[in-house]
Each structure stands twice: as structure tokens, then as C-alpha cells.
Amino acid sequence: MVQIVIIGGSFAGIAAALKAKELYPKAEVSVIERQEKLAYMPNSFSWSLKHQMASDNQEFFNKKVVENSGIKLYLGQEVIDIDASRQRLLLDNGYCLVYDRLILAMGSRQMSDYIKGSHLPGVLSCKTYQESQEAKTLLAKAERIAVIGAGQIGIETSETCLKLGKKVYLFEAQESLDFNFFDADFLSPMLNDMKKAGLNLFCQERVHTIEQVDSGLRLVTDCQSVTVDLILLCAGFRPNSALVKQLPILSPDQTIEVDTYLRTAIPEIFAVGDLIRVPLLSENNLVYRPLINTALKTGSLAAYNLWESTYSLPLSTQLVAHKQYSWYRTALGLTAEEAIFEQDIACIDYQASFSSHVTDQIFIRLVVAKETGRLLGAQALSKQNCLTLFQPLVLAMAEQKTDEDLVFQDFLFSLGQTELFYHLHQIMLKSLVERRS
Numbered sequence: 001m002v003q004i005v006i007i008g009g010s011f012a013g014i015a016a017a018l019k020a021k022e023l024y025p026k027a028e029v030s031v032i033e034r035q036e037k038l039a040y041m042p043n044s045f046s047w048s049l050k051h052q053m054a055s056d057n058q059e060f061f062n063k064k065v066v067e068n069s070g071i072k073l074y075l076g077q078e079v080i081d082i083d084a085s086r087q088r089l090l091l092d093n094g095y096c097l098v099y100d101r102l103i104l105a106m107g108s109r110q111m112s113d114y115i116k117g118s119h120l121p122g123v124l125s126c127k128t129y130q131e132s133q134e135a136k137t138l139l140a141k142a143e144r145i146a147v148i149g150a151g152q153i154g155i156e157t158s159e160t161c162l163k164l165g166k167k168v169y170l171f172e173a174q175e176s177l178d179f180n181f182f183d184a185d186f187l188s189p190m191l192n193d194m195k196k197a198g199l200n201l202f203c204q205e206r207v208h209t210i211e212q213v214d215s216g217l218r219l220v221t222d223c224q225s226v227t228v229d230l231i232l233l234c235a236g237f238r239p240n241s242a243l244v245k246q247l248p249i250l251s252p253d254q255t256i257e258v259d260t261y262l263r264t265a266i267p268e269i270f271a272v273g274d275l276i277r278v279p280l281l282s283e284n285n286l287v288y289r290p291l292i293n294t295a296l297k298t299g300s301l302a303a304y305n306l307w308e309s310t311y312s313l314p315l316s317t318q319l320v321a322h323k324q325y326s327w328y329r330t331a332l333g334l335t336a337e338e339a340i341f342e343q344d345i346a347c348i349d350y351q352a353s354f355s356s357h358v359t360d361q362i363f364i365r366l367v368v369a370k371e372t373g374r375l376l377g378a379q380a381l382s383k384q385n386c387l388t389l390f391q392p393l394v395l396a397m398a399e400q401k402t403d404e405d406l407v408f409q410d411f412l413f414s415l416g417q418t419e420l421f422y423h424l425h426q427i428m429l430k431s432l433v434e435r436r437s
């Protein structure tokens with residue numbers, strides 16, 4: 001029987017397994033996962049604390065459904081060696097598995113190479129279930145919390161800790177919040193509300209040392225030192241690729257090198273999810289952005305390509321959306337700060353009432369190529385729910401469409417119910433004028 005083996009039973013690994021079992025029903029599909037949980041949703045940590053929920057569903061995939069589809073699960077077991085020449089895996093319990101096709105889905109972990117002391121007790125991340133449980137226990141006793149990294153996860157974690165009545169310090173090495181997705185100035189209304197909520201926010205302050213002192217953990221930046229009871233590490237995603245360091249498939253940044261069919265340099269081995277980089281808006285712009293949508297889609301795409309190169313990975317637009325500190329925000333593509341390095345751009349800013357019935361404002365920024373109007377990036381922020389605003393731009397952006405291509409397309413408009421997409425029409429009109437002026 002043909003053997004398809006997947007290392008890692010999280011978003012990417014299980015998406016790959018389910019699709020592989022469906023496409024090749026006669027094959028034996030096995031998933032090895034070192035945790036006991038399948039695809040633990042790391043946001044469960046914040047959700048459960050914020051909403052005082054006990055432990056609702058925390059797994060994205062249901063174990064029973066996966067098993068009933070005929071997939072063999074090896075939970076609580078770790079692959080410790082890959083013998084690529086004999087197509088064999090060695091597990092930590094001494095068990096050996098052979099494979100005809102192997103999908104690497106070992107994902108990522110959060111760690112810091114540059115912070116001295118980041119391995120001290122009391123410095124935690126919350127990516128796995130065990131880490132989250134430990135963080136919850138320590139959080140209950142802690143009064144002063146430092147969160148390192150003001151990306152989506154750090155912002156969410158800081159909000160959760162404030163809601164629990166803690167004194168919270170949020171440190172970000174870069175100039176601004178969530179800088180991979182939003183320009184520095186764009187999030188200033190949200191930033192004001194974060195400070196009003198009592199957050200001690202320090203941007204452009206890289207934490208370089210953590211020390212154990214009598215009164216807790218002292219965290220040292222270039223500008224100051226702060227002593228806290230608990231540190232939550234919310235930055236520094238690194239691919240979990242140590243297992244394959246002896247194979248000729250690693251990039252210098254430790255991601256796994258794949259082609260557009262997600263094949264590695266070894267024909268039987270594929271890699272997916274948080275192990276790989278994706279092409280952001282251009283084949284040459286490979287970026288490492290650990291996201292669930294990337295994990296899910298690359299998992300199922302690899303399954304299609306196991307024997308024949310069926311589907312290639314389209315250009316990514318890295319669409320994201322969040323609600324934090326009462327603000328909804330969404331973004332895709334490049335920020336203006338990033339895009340300006342590549343070409344002559346126009347940055348179109350737009351502000352309007354959210355709808356004919358709601359006076360709350362919506363702020364939108366569009367980044368386009370000045371000459372052609374090609375869409376390069378977009379950001380939106382509002383107190384009203386605008387999370388889906390940019391989904392219609394994903395294909396347009398990946399296919400390198402322009403403001404002219406989109407401006408007179410139909411858009412959904414239901415007075416008093418859904419007027420959201422009217423704003424896209426408006427900002428495209430504005431772009432036509434402003435980028436030519």
C-alpha cells in the first residue's frame with residue numbers, strides 16, 4: 001500500500017492529510033504529532049481569559065472526524081530523524097515508519113535568539129496548549145506583565161491582560177504596531193485608545209536582556225529597565241526545521257525551500273505552512289509570514305501535487321483582519337513604507353462615515369503604483385465591522401489589477417444593511433485623480 005506520511009498535526013498537516021485521503025483513498029495516510037491536541041487554536045488562550053470561558057473547543061480539527069476519514073494519527077509522538085535515502089522516519093518511541101511521499105508540516109515556534117535570558121522561567125509563549133496552560137496559571141498570580149512584540153498577537157495579549165486588571169507593558173522593537181501589515185501613522189487612532197486603556201506601550205524599544213531579580217523578572221531595553229512578574233513572548237516566530245538540517249532543503253533563514261508546487265529539492269518530500277516562505281505580490285518577493293490561511297491552503301495544495309504537479313501556489317496577498325481595543329482593522333499586500341522601496345507609489349487616504357446610518361468613521365489607505373495604478377496594498381480601520389472589506393481585492397491584487405480595472409466594477413450595496421463596499425468604489429475613484437496629480 002502507498003504510504004503518505006505527514007509530520008505535524010496542526011492546521012497545515014491535517015489539511016494536507018484530509019485532502020490526501022480524499023484524493024488517494026487507497027493510500028495509507030499517517031500523521032505524527034508530538035502534542036496530544038490536533039491543530040490547537042493558539043487564540044484560545046486570550047479568548048478563554050477575556051470571555052471567562054472555561055475550555056470550549058480549542059482544536060480546529062475534530063479528532064474523531066479525522067480518524068473516521070481513515071487517517072492514522074500518532075499523537076504524543078515525535079519524529080526524531082528522517083532517513084531520506086531509505087524513505088524512513090524514526091519516532092521518539094523507537095518506532096519506524098516508511099513513506100512514499102512525505103509532507104513536512106512541523107510549523108513554527110516562538111523564541112528569541114537575541115534576548116539574553118529569554119529561556120528563564122516566567123518567560124512564556126502561548127502557541128501550544130501546554131504553554132497556554134502554564135501561562136494561564138502564572139498569569140493568575142502575576143500583577144505586572146510585560147508583552148514582547150506588538151504584532152497582532154502581542155496587541156491581543158496586552159488587551160487580555162489589561163481586561164484582567166493587570167499592569168501591562170508592551171514592548172516593540174520597531175517604530176510602530178503590527179508593522180508588517182500597517183503603516184506607522186495609520187493606526188494612530190487605535191494607539192490612542194490603547195494608551196487610554198492604561199497600556200504602557202514602548203515602540204522602538206528592543207528588549208535585549210531579561211534577568212531574574214528578587215522582585216521578579218527585570219527586562220532591559222536600550223532606554224530603560226522594568227521589573228515584572230511574567231513575560232509573554234509574542235514575537236519571533238521561527239520555522240521548526242531543525243529536524244531536516246541534514247537535508248539539502250533548507251534556506252539560510254531556516255525556512256524550507258519549495259517550488260511553486262511545494263516540492264522540496266528531494267522529489268518525495270513536500271513542505272507546507274509555517275515552514276515555508278510565500279511569494280508576496282511577486283515571485284521574487286518571498287516572505288515568511290506565519291498565518292493560518294497559508295497553512296490551510298498550502299496543506300491541501302501539497303496533497304494535490306504529491307504525484308503530479310497539479311496546482312501551483314498563486315501569489316500571496318497576506319490578507320489579515322482583527323478586532324482589538326474596540327477597533328476593527330484589516331490589511332493586505334504591502335504597506336506604503338514597504339512599497340516605496342520598490343517603486344514610485346501613490347498613497348491614497350480616504351475617510352468617511354461608515355454608512356448612511358452610522359456616523360463612526362472608516363479610514364482606508366490604498367497603495368498603488370503611481371504610473372499604472374496597480375494595487376499594491378490596502379489598510380482599513382473603523383469602530384464598525386469592516387473585517388471583510390478587502391476580501392474582494394485578493395484576486396485583483398494577485399492578478400496585478402489596477403484602480404482602473406476595479407473602479408467601475410459592480411459592488412454590493414444594500415442601503416442601511418451593507419454599504420461597506422461602496423467605500424472601495426470611492427477610494428478607487430480618488431486614486432484615479434490623486435495618483436495623476
Ligand SMILES: Cc1cc2nc3c(=O)[nH]c(=O)nc-3n(C[C@H](O)[C@H](O)[C@H](O)COP(=O)(O)OP(=O)(O)OC[C@H]3O[C@@H](n4cnc5c(N)ncnc54)[C@H](O)[C@@H]3O)c2cc1C
Nearest residue numbers: 008010011012034042079106107108273274290291292295
Ligand atoms: C497566540 C497566537 C495567535 C495566533 N493567531 C492567528 C490568527 O488569528 N490568524 C492567523 O492567521 N494566524 C495566527 N497565528 C499563527 C498561526 O498559529 C500559525 O500560522 C499556524 O499555527 C501555522 O500552522 P502550521 O500547521 O503550519 O504549524 P503549527 O501550528 O506550528 O503546527 C506544527 C505542528 O507540528 C508539530 N511538530 C513539530 N515538530 C514535530 C516533530 N518532529 N514530530 C511531530 N510533530 C511535530 C508541532 O507539535 C505542531 O503541532 C497565531 C499564533 C499564535 C501563537
